[in-house]
Amino acid sequence: MHNTNGHVDIQRSPNISDELEGLNILVAEDTPDNQFLITRLLTRRGAHVRIAENGRIAVDEALANSYDIILMDVQMPQLDGHCATKELRQRGYEGSIVALSAHAMKEARALSLAVGCDEHLTKPVDVKHLVSVIKDYTSRTRDSSLH
Numbered sequence: 001m002h003n004t005n006g007h008v009d010i011q012r013s014p015n016i017s018d019e020l021e022g023l024n025i026l027v028a029e030d031t032p033d034n035q036f037l038i039t040r041l042l043t044r045r046g047a048h049v050r051i052a053e054n055g056r057i058a059v060d061e062a063l064a065n066s067y068d069i070i071l072m073d074v075q076m077p078q079l080d081g082h083c084a085t086k087e088l089r090q091r092g093y094e095g096s097i098v099a100l101s102a103h104a105m106k107e108a109r110a111l112s113l114a115v116g117c118d119e120h121l122t123k124p125v126d127v128k129h130l131v132s133v134i135k136d137y138t139s140r141t142r143d144s145s146l147h
Helices: 033-042 055-064 081-090 105-116 126-147
Strands: 009-010 024-026 048-052 068-072 096-101 119-122
Touching: 009 024, 024 055, 024 126, 033 048, 033 081, 033 096, 033 126, 048 055, 055 081, 068 081, 081 096, 096 105, 096 126, 105 119, 119 126
Parallel strands: 024 048, 024 068, 068 096, 096 119
Antiparallel strands: 009 048
């Protein structure tokens, strides 16, 4: 499951729906259990998922490849999610980034938005809400690319 580049590429499980079919999602998450759970819920809805195990890998991966959306854990080693997001925005990355955090206080949300995240979700994430947010932001991106 791991490769030598420090990220994980997980194959799709049998689908329970196709609501995320065709989406390429980068998940920046350092905790193996969370990597597994998020990947499973996304791939079972049709998405292709790439895992970045820390913020540095997430930045490199996002700039090197095309993703419909990034799910960015806030607390990671080497480069945390807020610093990774800030660096991506400074380097011209315009794609949607959703912060995932254990912190539910409004200050945490405000910080995520201030560094350039489009949305801030609290872990553990509600699956229906996460899927809804992904669909909302990826449809905005696709709609704007058609104009």
